Amino acid sequence: MSKLPTQQMKGRMIFVLTAMIILGFGTLIVRLFYLQIVMGEFYQGKANRQQMKSISISAKRGTIFDRNMNELAKSATVWTVFLAPNEINADQLNKIADNLSVILNIDRQVIIDKSKNKKSAYETLKKKIEQSVADEVDKFVLDNNITGVHKEEDNKRYYPYENFAATILGFTNDDNQGAYGIESYYNKILSGTPGMVVSAKNAWGSDMPFKYQQMYEAKDGNSIVLTIDQAIQHFLEKNLETAVIEHGIGKRATGIVMNVKTGEILAMSTKNDFDPNEPMKIYDPNAIAALEELDKDSDEYLQALGKSQFEQWRNKAITDPYEPGSVFKLITAAAAIESKTMTPTGVYFNCPGYYEIGGRRIHCWNRSGHGSLDFLGGLMRSCNPVFMMVGGRMGPDTFYKYFDAFGLTEPTDIDLPGEAGNDGLYHTLAALQRSDPSVELASSSFGQTFKITPIQLIIAVSATINGGNLMQPYVVKQVIDKDNNVISTTTPQVKRQVISKESSEIIASMAEQVVSGVGGSGVHSYIPGYRIGGKTGTSEKLDQIEDKNILSFYGFAPVDDPEIAVLVLLDEPEYGSSFGSVIAAPVVGAVLSDVLPYWGIEPHYTEQELEMIDVATPDVTGLKPHAAQSKITASNLKTRIIGSGTTVLKQIPAPQSPIPRGGTVILYTDEESQDRPIQVPNVIGLTGQQANKTIINAGLNIKIDGIALEGNNTVVKSQSVEAGTEVAQGTVIEVELIIADNIG
């Protein structure tokens, strides 16, 4: 009998199988629905995180160029070395600490301490290390099979010329974001936009760029071309540094060089400053000394450190309002000329050394008085009473109208961060009108009792001599992309014309007389061959208890077509004269004597100036004495023959050395005579004429440096060879003359 399943059995079997299939697949379908639909987004994200790898592409920060495309700031890749304490093998800890402390130049104990946090996977050891050091770290790790020491990429900003233009450039912080100066003001343009690459990764964690790759390109930062000229900036910095050291400037010195036709800032500096490569370090010797006296762990130290850092970063040219002093007289003069209140000549004032107004006696810097002066004479000698009287004649309305028109009631909006402006630091029209006669108007007329920033002053004063145009100052000339395509260009902008071209020409010629006229206060900035105009300034710090001054000088050239203007401020000089005419004017003269030939402005000497130029001493060694004499006389020089020989063996000055016209060349004809040196006399403090006579009589040649011998009450400030030094006869002694009277 067959044992085949019955129909009933078959039916039951089919039912069970169907039920199992439905149950099994149903569970799977339900689970699948749950995973794919209900939790789909969650698991998709989780899978992406596991399978996909995203790499941030840092945008390269743009470069900062000077106007001639010299790189002043640029970025490069550096490394951050960090510990992963959770990966460190305890046996290797000492080896890691010993070696990395040497390679990274950090304290060994710091490494030990950081490695103790075993839960951490990231403890920074040192940031921004360069490739050579990173290579050493790699070698140590590989050679010793070290675990738990890693490095990651970072960027570092390089400032190749160290403290060059530091207060303009500023610096970046640890996150490569601009923290100060141009770096801060133009941070958005310079920093660019970071990008990202998202791609699948393989089992070893490396990229599989062919699969699921999505790239968001980083947009590199644009670069910036400054109006700053590297050479002019150097000339300004060099002379400011010399002035800071020579005169013991207590509160830093600042200077601005600008193109008066365009408003471009060609140089701007404040000394002492800092190195943007290490901005946190203190560079001012006085500040360092003060900090050394404090306990490094105290709050007082930290406060003092912060204050010193902030102090050295500040761009004094735009952040520190000050009383402009007599430089402001050019503004008053321009207002008086333009409003027809005054003419340069024709009206005379009397200066007894003071001016009484509103029951107060305000002194001139020259307390003995200037006597009778016209307006031009008042400007040349920087007479305060003359300007108080002129201010009174103008009246408060006219004075304030021009004060405002010259932009002295608002910031200049220069493209640098931290411009202070002078809100609340000047007399309003109502304040000037409050009393009649107005003491405020009188003091304001010669630049005291109100404050403006150096950038406001140079822009305003330049408007008095450039045809009357108040220019918008700027330091960024162009923005360019990484391929040097121009993105934007700044064009010169005239804010308004304040005075007429004719009035401006009058002011320029009056300012020229300040420098080259007899008795002018700016004579120390005179440069032979150039038509220089300018104005001295000695500002009293009226808001301070101590008697402190700021010495300044504004100079420009050429007078007939002004292009370059220089303003220099020396805040609280310790040594030397306390007048801007003596200390600040020579600094501006030195800057202009460097800048003008560089800028392509050729000197044009007058006949008188040509006569003052030294000549090259002819070479007469080896000639017979008479032939030598004849050759030297042909060069308009004198000779003195010493010795009884028949041939010129030696000559003083040496061949091709400079000798003043009409100087004496000493010709030695035997060996014995050469061994008779003479002592250099002391001429410091003598008048120019006395010094000339003393040096010539001693058998030496004199070369005058600074100002001319005649026409001024001059005294010798310094001599090139110290008194008492033994030199050969005929040696040229350079003496520097200054005006005996100090002029404000």
Add this chain to the structure above:
Amino acid sequence: MRRVKELTLNMNYQSNAAYDLSIYENKNTQEEIAEEVLESKPYLRVLPKKATVLAARIAVLKTSCALLSVVAIMSVIIYNRVILTEMGAEINSYKKMISKEVSENTRLSSALSSKVSIRNIEESALNMHLSKVDKFQITYVDLSEGDKVQRTSASPQMSLWDKIKISFDEFLAYIGIKTNIN
């Protein structure tokens, strides 16, 4: 056809151990004999057999080719992925190398710029006792000859008053009161 039927029958009854006795039956009719003769012609029996074998072989070949193709394509795809991965790693490596060299170049050029700054050049020049060109080393030539007016024959005729004025000016110049203007 009959032969086929017989074989089929044979097979059908095999399991029941049945016997096909028909083969032992006499061939009675002419038609049956003719049919048998006809059925025994070679082409009727061989052709279907050969086609089946060939078709089977072709099928095997096709399957093998398809399999091989699949394997080959898979191998190529896998190989490509391997190569791409390796090349990706290589590109990354070169990119890192370029970045490293560019950074090193920036660092070194920065150091070089620092060494050849205007300040350092000036200091070095001073140490070598070099100096800037001084005014005394330059010969200045005055090319201006003053303003001159040349009177030609075509000049307008002077009036008597002009002649008197010029004569008077020349006299003043002669005695040194006024500079003569040519």
